[in-house]
Amino acid sequence: xxxxxxxxxxxxxxxxxxxxxxxxxxxxxxxxxxxxxxxxxxxxxxxxxxxxxxxxxxxxxxxxxxxxxxxxxxxxxxxxxxxxxxxxxxxxxx
Amino acid sequence: xxxxxxxxxxxxxxxxxxxxxxxxxxxxxxxxxxxxxxxxxxxxxxxxxxxxxxxxxxxxxxxxxxxxxxxxxxxxxxxxxxxxxxxxx
Numbered sequence: 001x002x003x004x005x006x007x008x009x010x011x012x013x014x015x016x017x018x019x020x021x022x023x024x025x026x027x028x029x030x031x032x033x034x035x036x037x038x039x040x041x042x043x044x045x046x047x048x049x050x051x052x053x054x055x056x057x058x059x060x061x062x063x064x065x066x067x068x069x070x071x072x073x074x075x076x077x078x079x080x081x082x083x084x085x086x087x088x089x090x091x092x093x094x
Numbered sequence: 095x096x097x098x099x100x101x102x103x104x105x106x107x108x109x110x111x112x113x114x115x116x117x118x119x120x121x122x123x124x125x126x127x128x129x130x131x132x133x134x135x136x137x138x139x140x141x142x143x144x145x146x147x148x149x150x151x152x153x154x155x156x157x158x159x160x161x162x163x164x165x166x167x168x169x170x171x172x173x174x175x176x177x178x179x180x181x182x183x
Contacts (some may be wrong), residue, residue: 007126007181007182007183008126008173008178008179008180008181008182009179009180010097010150010175010176011176011177011178011179011180012146012150012174012175012176013172013175013177014141014142014143014175014176015173015174015175016140016141016174017161017175018160018173019173019174024150024174026097026126026179026181027134028126028183039096039125039126039131039132040096040097040125040126041095041096042095042096042097042150043095051182052182061154061155061156061159064156072159073156073159074095074140074150074152074156074159074160074171074173075095075156075159076153076154076156077095082161
C-alpha cells in the first residue's frame, strides 16, 4: 500500500456507473517524512478522508475487487485508511 | 487512476476483435497542476469524452473491466469527465 496526501477532490457528472455515489479524490504520493514520491493520482475514498489528510492507499486492483466485490469494475486505487502517525528509524533509510 | 486531457482521437481499422466498435481517444496524462506528465497514450472512452475534456482514467487490468466484454486488449480507459477539480497543493 502507498502513503499519500489528499490534495484535491474530483467532481464530475459523467462517469462510469461503478463510480456512482463514490467520492473521488486527488492524491500525491508521499515519503514517510513528507517528501514527494511521484506524480499525483486519483483514488476512490472508503474512509471519509478530507483535504490534507495523510492516507493509506491500496493501488492494486485485485485487492479493491475483494473489498468492493466483483462490481468494482474499473476502480484500481482505493483509500483504505487515514494515517495518524508514522514512526520509523531513519537509520533504516535505504 | 490518473488525470488526463483528451487531445484527439485515433482510428485503427485493422485491430484485434476486442477493440471492435471501441472509441479510441488520444490522451495526455496530467499532474495535479494539469501539466503534462508522461507520454501521450491511447485510451478507450466509456463516457463520451470529447477533445479538450479533463478526464480521469483507469489503467492496467482494471481498464478492461470498464467495458462490456472484459477479456479485451485494453489497458487504459476513460471512466469520468471532470467538471470541477479543487486542488490545494
